[in-house]
Amino acid sequence: MELRHLRYFVAVAEELSFTRAAERLHIGQPPLSMQIRDLEEEIGTRLFERSKRRVALTEAGLRFLEHAREILARSQAATDEARRAGRGELGELRVGFTSSLPYTTTLADVLHTYRRDFPQVGLLLREMFTVDQFEALLRGDIDVGFVRYRGLDVPPGIVTREIGRDALRLVVNSSHPLAVRTEVSLAELREEGFVAYPPDVGTGLPAIVGELCRGAGFEPRIVQRAREATTQIGLVASGLGVAVLPAPLECVRLPRVRYLAISDEGAYLSLAVARAERPPSPVLRTFLDVLVRIAAPPG
Known part of the structure; x- marks a missing residue:
């Protein structure tokens, strides 16, 4: 029959x-x-x-x-x-993102548009450090990631595309002599103690800050380490040192904290979309199409 x-x-x-x-x-x-x-x-x-x-x-x-x-x-x-x-209108999409990304409009704009255009696709979001996202992509645990890859080696089998850049900011206590300024150079921080990420945390920021400081003629002196950016800001508010973090975190407003622009060339953190180097699934293909429309590359 x-x-x-x-x-x-x-x-x-x-x-x-x-x-x-x-x-x-x-x-x-x-x-x-x-x-x-x-x-x-x-x-x-x-x-x-x-x-x-x-x-x-x-x-x-x-x-x-x-x-x-x-x-x-x-x-x-x-x-x-x-x-x-x-056509990529049904299914499930697993998305990784770094902790600073929700402080930008990029993630919100892309997800809002994607959910509007493809309401039948389930979104599973996971906050992860960049290195962890790379590993998850290679294992097939996530489909796409928003990563801060500058300062890190991108492993074989991962494709990245830069979709934005965030300037770095110096986070200082409001009682610090530099707090009255709007912009500083890293050379002025030679004698400062830095609050920073642990070197194994899975973000490229420690390598970038170290490279910038060495370019300014000194090795940064780390006095405190913290795995979370908001913790670092809180430690700066306590007067334990200065920190260098991406500009989107300026929206974290704590008493006794100031954010200053850094004038050194290269003081930025790249934002990229990352995926495994294999043909994308239909739902991933539609997500990447939305991303191209919403998050235009630099320039």
């Missing part, structure tokens, strides 16, 4: 006329009659009472009609769902 047999049967059952059903199906009446006879033989019972004047459903035909309609409807629903999945 094939789906076409069910379609032919339903058409005859609804029209109660082989002539009208054949016209509706755009086939000849003799082939239609033959297909219905084949269906009845396969089932083992008559589905229609036929006479020269009328066509009527038998009791078996009435019962079969309900199931035939249901099967055809489910078949159409399965076809539609498969097509939508192939």
